[in-house]
Amino acid sequence: xxxxxxxxxxxxxxxxxxxxxxxxxxxxxxxxxxxxxxxxxxxxxxxxxxxxxxxxxxxxxxxxxxxxxxxxxxxxxxxxxxxxxxxxxxxxxxxxxxxxxxxxxxxxxxxxxxxxxxxxxxxxxxxxxxxxxxxxxxxxxxxxxxxxxxxxxxxxxxxxxxxxxxxxxxxxxxxxxxxxxxxxxxxxxxxxxxxxxxxxxxxxxxxxxxxxxxxxxxxxxxxxxxxxxxxxxxxxxxxxxxxxxxxxxxxxxxxxxxxxxxxxxxxxxxxxxxxxxxxxxxxxxxxxxxxxxxxxxxxxxxxxxxxxxxxxxxxxxxxxxxxxxxxxxxxxxxxxxxxxxxxxxxxxxxxxxxxxxxxxxxxxxxxxxxxxxxxxxxxxxxxxxxxxxxxxxxxxxxxxxxxxxxxxxxxxxxxxxxxxxxxxxxxxxxxxxxxxxxxxxxxxxxxxxxxxxxxxxxxxxxxxxxxxxxxxxxxxxxxxxxxxxxxxxxxxxxxxxxxxxxxxxxxxxxxxxxxxxxxxxxxxxxxxxxxxxxxxxxxxxxxxxxxxxxxxxxxxxxxxxxxxxxxxxxxxxxxx
Numbered sequence: 001x002x003x004x005x006x007x008x009x010x011x012x013x014x015x016x017x018x019x020x021x022x023x024x025x026x027x028x029x030x031x032x033x034x035x036x037x038x039x040x041x042x043x044x045x046x047x048x049x050x051x052x053x054x055x056x057x058x059x060x061x062x063x064x065x066x067x068x069x070x071x072x073x074x075x076x077x078x079x080x081x082x083x084x085x086x087x088x089x090x091x092x093x094x095x096x097x098x099x100x101x102x103x104x105x106x107x108x109x110x111x112x113x114x115x116x117x118x119x120x121x122x123x124x125x126x127x128x129x130x131x132x133x134x135x136x137x138x139x140x141x142x143x144x145x146x147x148x149x150x151x152x153x154x155x156x157x158x159x160x161x162x163x164x165x166x167x168x169x170x171x172x173x174x175x176x177x178x179x180x181x182x183x184x185x186x187x188x189x190x191x192x193x194x195x196x197x198x199x200x201x202x203x204x205x206x207x208x209x210x211x212x213x214x215x216x217x218x219x220x221x222x223x224x225x226x227x228x229x230x231x232x233x234x235x236x237x238x239x240x241x242x243x244x245x246x247x248x249x250x251x252x253x254x255x256x257x258x259x260x261x262x263x264x265x266x267x268x269x270x271x272x273x274x275x276x277x278x279x280x281x282x283x284x285x286x287x288x289x290x291x292x293x294x295x296x297x298x299x300x301x302x303x304x305x306x307x308x309x310x311x312x313x314x315x316x317x318x319x320x321x322x323x324x325x326x327x328x329x330x331x332x333x334x335x336x337x338x339x340x341x342x343x344x345x346x347x348x349x350x351x352x353x354x355x356x357x358x359x360x361x362x363x364x365x366x367x368x369x370x371x372x373x374x375x376x377x378x379x380x381x382x383x384x385x386x387x388x389x390x391x392x393x394x395x396x397x398x399x400x401x402x403x404x405x406x407x408x409x410x411x412x413x414x415x416x417x418x419x420x421x422x423x424x425x426x427x428x429x430x431x432x433x434x435x436x437x438x439x440x441x442x443x444x445x446x447x448x449x450x451x452x453x454x455x456x457x458x459x460x461x462x463x464x465x466x467x468x469x470x471x472x473x474x475x476x477x478x479x480x481x482x483x484x485x486x487x488x489x490x491x492x493x494x495x496x497x498x499x500x501x502x503x504x505x506x507x508x509x510x511x512x513x514x515x516x517x518x519x520x521x522x523x524x525x526x527x528x529x530x531x532x533x534x535x536x537x538x539x540x541x542x543x544x545x546x547x548x549x550x551x552x553x554x555x556x557x558x559x560x561x562x563x564x565x566x567x568x569x570x571x572x573x574x575x576x
Contacts, residue, residue: 024166027135032091037454045099054091066359076112086358190224201240202264249287280369300394310372317376321553326414337513342559428561439568445504463490464550510546539574
């Protein structure tokens with residue numbers, strides 16, 4: 001390694017930032033329609049993504065990053081990424097590509113500035129959005145009325161102005177996202193004020209006093225606190241007080257007036273009113289319900305106190321049918337693509353379950369006033385935000401069906417229902433094993449392929465129909481898929497041209513609900529590549545509906561076992 005490179009690596013992050021020059025290449029605005037998945041992208045330079053309205057999901061190297069409204073990400077060069085929108089509404093995005101030059105070495109800089117999932121703080125957001133809109137205006141065109149200034153009709157001067165605007169935008173991002181930049185200014189003052197409120201919530205605090213303490217006008221203070229916490233200062237303060245009051249209500253027998261005083265409310269009646277507004281029930285009702293509670297260890301290792309008999313559960317994940325199989329009907333869940341599933345045909349279907357969207361919408365969940373949230377996601381960043389709403393437990397939906405359902409039954413006081421389901425499942429599984437053994441030729445191996453995330457192809461492993469067939473007959477799948485399952489892998493992403501390499505004697509293709517993935521699948525089924533596969537030529541390739549055969553919740557598994565004979569019959573008919 002050269003001496004210059006060693007010196008470069010030894011420099012602090014702050015010193016490196018001060019030596020970087022930022023040069024904008026392109027800026028554009030695009031609308032992501034409902035149910036759309038973009039093509040995978042990989043730029044040669046940095047990409048700044050700003051979600052202006054709506055919620056979507058960003059996939060970077062196939063890792064999921066919730067991209068909620070007002071979030072901002074900077075992706076490094078050569079980073080593979082794409083975006084999916086399953087939120088039920090259009091999403092407005094801004095994309096800016098730029099490069100960085102290290103002025104000291106006069107070389108192109110390509111290292112990540114932050115971890116990929118880092119949500120860059122843009123403050124004040126309204127000003128950052130105005131600058132971004134200016135950057136995406138057509139040359140010679142006046143930006144929208146929200147922009148701070150127009151551009152000259154002279155293309156050269158127009159581009160110069162854009163560069164100046166871009167430098168301002170980058171400056172805002174660096175100012176509020178670098179630990180090495182001086183802590184002076186309004187934003188650090190607001191952050192210190194938030195820390196003060198969190199520590200001294202029980203004192204008689206006023207917005208006027210807090211603004212003076214932070215050294216800024218009251219209107220600016222209110223705006224900044226709301227930007228940072230999502231709530232106005234007084235609402236944020238009352239939320240903290242009610243949170244601490246909940247603990248005192250459960251752990252002490254103090255009178256309401258004492259609890260109100262301890263957390264900062266001078267008036268017992270005002271405390272009760274605010275508590276009811278926040279939780280939907282009176283303080284004493286809450287105490288009675290939570291005293292009937294228990295501590296559990298969830299699948300991520302969190303120790304959580306949950307109600308013995310939760311009445312308003314919000315579930316977010318892939319296995320809503322696990323709850324329904326135990327007779328538990330949540331008040332909210334993510335319902336995308338479940339309208340044509342077997343879950344919709346159960347008694348009551350999905351009626352009365354509010355769709356909270358994908359990604360998880362905090363505002364919708366909060367409005368449902370849950371007393372328990374069940375989250376099939378191990379991401380601690382997501383868990384922290386959601387657990388602030390209500391007691392939250394992580395449920396590993398990728399675990400095998402029976403062990404995970406037994407745990408869920410224990411948590412929710414539905415042990416008998418779990419035992420009853422497992423007895424029924426075991427009987428159906430034995431019937432399915434016998435039917436498969438009698439109906440399939442010796443030595444035939446199956447493969448399951450699916451197109452997802454727009455135009456990506458996967459061979460399925462420990463998930464969906466592949467896992468079902470493996471449970472029915474451990475030798476029913478190709479050696480490659482069995483190796484995936486043995487390794488605990490849910491799937492393997494493959495190139496389109498490699499499908500033939502993974503094809504068995506019998507092929508199953510779950511047809512996606514997503515429009516772009518469905519179109520890609522239909523194109524594949526007409527392609528020469530597909531028609532040349534031996535199993536396809538023999539007529540042993542079968543299309544099934546993803547919403548029925550690729551789900552792996554408890555209800556879907558029961559229905560799949562009940563209908564497996566229909567798949568076996570289709571194989572027989574085509575073989576004959």
